[in-house]
Amino acid sequence: MTSTHQTGSPPARRALRRLAPASWILAAAVGLSSAALAQDDVQQTFEAGMQAYRNGDFDTAIARFREVVAMQPDNTTALQLMHDSQDELLQLLTDRERGEFEAFAREIIAAAGSATREMVRDPAAAAADAEGVFSDTYNERARAIFALRAKYGPFAVPPLVARLVSSNEQERANAIYALSRLGTEATIPLLAATESDQPEVRIGVLFALASLDDARAEARAADMAANDPDGTVRALAAKMAGGDAADLNYKQGWAYYVHDPAMGFTDVENHGVVWTINGARLEPRDVPPSLVPLELAKGCFERADALGNAQARTGLALVYGSEVAALQGLIGSGNEDLVPVHDAQAMAAQSLGQAALDSALQEAIRRGDVPTAAALIQLLDGAGLTARDGLRVAVAGQVPSHRFGAALALAHAGDTSPAVVSALTDGLKLQALRVVVLADPNQQRRAALTDGLAQHGVVVLASPDGATGLIHMRRSANVDAIVVADPLPDMYARRFVIETRKDPRREGTPVLVLGSEQTGEIDGAEVVESAGAEAVTAVFGQLNGERSAHAAMAQAAAEALAAMARYRPEALFASLTSLTACLDREDTVAVPALEALGFAAGSGELDAIMAVVADTSRSAPVRAAAASAVAGVLARNRGAMVDAAVLSAAAQEGDGGLARASARALALAGGPPASASVAP
Structure with a gap:
């Protein structure tokens, strides 16, 4: 067995510990008798899979593990399985040679993670319960620490940090010990607490972080070892981490940004807050949950920049x-x-x-x-x-x-280069933005579907794994459809669908799963053997009023071409057909397109432009723009023929802009002058 499978791997074990919510400890402590029957079935099937795995019968192992997934164990059952089988799950989690085993382990961890209840965010209640940490008896202190972790999670940190400036040495020691027992959910608020201007706080927090053994603290510890103004803090931090602080902060920033499973910020930890400290007062600040890992990455990159990292x-x-x-x-x-x-x-x-x-x-x-x-x-x-x-x-x-x-x-x-003009010309054809999230490890299939959808003007957010696909899904304002393969390298499609439906914006988004008989049915998704571009676009829903990005871009493209035509009309000669083709579009696109034609078109485009002038069902502004374009073409093409009667009639309709533009064109066409009197 290769070293990647060793259950003692510290980074992998830390990842498992962090992916599992603190509540599994509480669930294991009280027992899960209410789920005993389901647990027995799941446990027996899991053990059969592990036996096959150890015997090298990987196909049978995968079949048994898929049976476990198909049982859809509830979170309490998954919690117990994770509690009873940590070493086995860790072995599967680190099996990168046969990716589906890692996906299965992550599925069990994710199912257990969904048991994480809402942490109680009540500063007064947390402070009151934290008093037990300072009891004279060990049992009371232990019960208080256990309850703080289970009930408040990261929100148990502030009242304990506040005690780090106590004049009572035993109180400070008790606070440090309690912080060190809160689990890695305490890491992020503790890292924020290292920014305190009080050295007593920084020292106490470093002791707690050292006990937590969370690698995410290494960058901050290296920074403090090199740059903290207090000598005691520097010495303590130096024992925790070595290396270049700028480089470590840069790497940690990337870990947060890409949601690295071992060094990033997990959904289980995300309570929609960032932390700030003033003295010994640590407080959470509300931010949209999707921005929390980005804020953490930002802090690391900012510090890396301040320390001289060039990237x-x-x-x-x-x-x-x-x-x-x-x-x-x-x-x-x-x-x-x-x-x-x-x-x-x-x-x-x-x-x-x-x-x-x-x-x-x-x-x-x-x-x-x-x-x-x-x-x-x-x-x-x-x-x-x-x-x-x-x-x-x-x-x-x-x-x-x-x-x-x-x-x-x-x-x-x-820039009037052919590439720019060509892109703007293609932009004239855009109608409305459509977005598809695609997660598929099959590179050939992923590329084929991406190319096929691109031909329909669809934006495809493609990724080879589930974690990146979920990032795409969460960061996108609008998603028309989701296509996900089963299995993915890091999760089953079933888990991907569950995580997708947690986002209120995706409650009705169509999900197609590229699966097989082993996949089975998945609530909230349609399981198919294959899906081409036509099949995906067929499930699109109706566009709403907010989905006008492409229409706005078509307008902007027409306006840019119109501006370009004023000073370099020859750059648009290859685009005249496309400009003419969009004259029947909405005025916001047709008017600037006509302006561009007025400076760049030749006699070959006159008939299409004149048709707009003659169309009384169109608005006066677009007909006026067409008449102006006719004037521009006639000025450059003496002898070109137009229907003067159409221009004359348009000039008499009563709209000032249309009248002036039509008269200008009529004069260039050799028409007779009009007569007007100021008398009523």
């Missing part, structure tokens, strides 16, 4: 881009109170400079992080554009929102 600003720009994208989605869902928060993140992102934004854009494109890349393109668009490499990569790519957004940014900066 940290790229990571920081990526975080800000992700937050801007996520906040845009939340605001679009009605959370108008987040507008100032969004604007603050956008401002901070701009302050990093274009080089960081450009580098982050290239990284987001490489990672397939579509919403983040789109937000970074928006941030780069503006006056004084100097960093263009990422935008050029985006223009050359296959993601519609990237191509057209980047083309707009480059066009606004005066």
Whole structure:
């Protein structure tokens, strides 16, 4: 058996400990007799699978483990299984050679994790219960610590941190011991507490973190060892961690950003808060749950940048881009109170400079992080554009929102290259944004479906695993359909669907599972053997009023082409057919398209333009734009023929703008002058 399977692997064991909620300890302590029958069936099937696994009969092992998953054990049953079989689950969790075993282990851990109850967030109650930690008797102290962890989780940390400045040495020692027994859910608030300006707090927190043995504390400990103003703190921190603090903070920032299972921030830990400290007063601050890991990553990247890491600003720009994208989605869902928060993140992102934004854009494109890349393109668009490499990569790519957004940014900066014009021309055809989340480890199948959907103008957020797919799902404002293979390298499709349905925005989103007979039925999803682009688009629901991104982009593309036509009309010659084809679209697209034609079109486009002038069912503004375009074409093509009667009739309809534009065109066509009197 290879070393990756050893159950003593510290990183893997820490990952298992963190993925499991604190409540499994409580469940195991009180027993789970109410689920005894279900537990027996699950346990026996699991043990049969483990026996086959140990014997090298991996097909049988997978079949037994799939039976366990099909039993859909409730969270208490999963808790007991995890409690009784930690070493076996850890062995499966670290079996990277046969990926489905890891997926099974994570399924059991996730099922157990769903048992995590709402931690009681009551500072007064937590402070009152924390008094037991300072009892004179060991049993009372032990019961108090156990209850604090089970009832309050991370919200048990503040009253204990407050006691770290007590003048009573025994009180401080009791507080440190209690903090060290709260489990790794205490790590994040304790890391925030290391920012206290009181050395007594920092010392006590370091003792607690050392006992918790959570590798996420290493970056902060290395920083304190090198830079804390207090010598005692530096000495204590130096015993906990070594290495370069800037590099460790940079790596930890990435771990939070990518939701690394061992070093990142798990859903079980996420209570929708970040932590701040003032003296010995540690407090939670509410933030949208999807932003919590990004805020943690931001803090690490900011510190890495301050300590001189040359790549940290790229990571920081990526975080800000992700937050801007996520906040845009939340605001679009009605959370108008987040507008100032969004604007603050956008401002901070701009302050990093274009080089960081450009580098982050290239990284987001490489990672397939579509919403983040789109937000970074928006941030780069503006006056004084100097960093263009990422935008050029985006223009050359296959993601519609990237191509057209980047083309707009480059066009606004005066770029009239064929690639930019071609992208803008394609943008004229956009109708409305459709988004599909795709999680499939089969690279060939994933690429084929991505390409097929792209031909329908659909944005595909593709990933080879479930964790990345869930990140895509959570960071996207809108998702029209989800396609997930079964199994994934890190989870079963059943778990992916369960996690998807936890998001209120995805309650009605169609989910297609690419499965087999072994997959069975999955509540909330349709299990199919295969799915092409047509099958996926067939399950799309109706667009709502918020889904107008592509229509707005078509308008922006037409406006950019119109502006370009004024100073370089020859750049649009290859786009005249597309411009003419969109004249029957809504006025917001047709009017700027006609403006572009007015500066670039030839006599071959006159008939289509004149048809708009003659169409009395169209609005006066679009007909006026068409008449102006006719004038432009006639001025460049002397002798071209048009129906003067149409122009004359339009000039007499009573709309001032239409009348003036028609008269101008009529004069260029050689028509007779009109007569007007000021007398009524």
